[in-house]
Amino acid sequence: MAGTNNRVLKLWQSMAGKPRGKWLFTRMICLRAPYFGSIRPKFEALEPGHAQVSMRKRRAVHNHIGTVHAIAMCNMAELAGGVLTDVTVPPSHRWIPKGMTVEYLAKAETDLLATASAGDVPNADGGEDYPVQVDVTDTHGKTVFRAVITMWVTPKQKRA
Template structure:
C-alpha cells in the first residue's frame, strides 16, 4: 500500500530535532487526545511501522505496591500503537482500535519505554484487522508488559 503525506509525521519531522521538540510534539498529540496526558509521555521515535514513547515512574502512575499501574502501561501502549498506526496507514484509509490483549510479564519498577511495531498495512476493500505489537521495557531492558492492539483499517468513504 502506498503511503502519502501525513500531517502528524510531517509535524514530527519538523519538531523532533529541535530543542524540546519531542516534548512539544507529544503535548500537541495529548491536546488532541487528552487522556494520554495523564501518564506524561514523550515520544522518542516515530516513523511508519515503528514508534516509541517514554514514561517516567512517578507516584501518579503507581499502583498499591508502588510499581507502574497496569492501566498506565495500557495507556502508553495505545498511544504508541495509535500514533504509529496513524503515520503508517495511507491517507486513503482510516483506522480505529478494535481490541487489545495484554501480558504483564514483570513488575514495572523504573521509567518505561513502549515500542510499537507492525507489518504491512492491509489493503482489503471491506476492511481488515491490523495487529500492532507494543513491548514495554524498563531501564534495565527487561520487557515488563506486552500488548497486541488490533486496529481495524478500512478505506475512507467518498464524501457526497
C-alpha cells in the same frame, strides 16, 4: 505506507530534532486525545511501522505496591500503537482500535519505554485487522509488559 503524505509524520519530522521538539509534539498529540496526557508520555521515535514512547515512573502512575499501574502501561501502549498506525496507513484510510490483548510479565519498577511495531499495511478495501505489537521495557532493558493491539483499518468514506 503513508510516508511523507501524513501530516502527523510531517509534524514529527519537523519538530523532533529541535530543542524540546519531542516534548512539544507529544503535548500536541495529547491535546488531540487528552486522556493520554494523564501518563505524561514523550515520543522518542516515530516512523511508519515503528514508534517509541517513554513514561517516567512517578506517583501519579503508581499502583498500591508502588510500581507502574497496569492501566498506565495499557494507555502508553495504545498511544504508541495508535500514532504508529496513523503514520503508517495510507491517507485514504482510517483506523480505530478494535481490541487489545496484554501480558504483564514483570513488575514495572523504573521509567518505561514502549516500542510499537507493525508489518505491512493491509489492503483494507472492505476493512481489515491490523495487529500492532507493543513491548514495554524498563530502564534495564527487561520487558515488563507486552500488548497486541488490533486496529480496524477501512477506507475513508467519500464525502458527497
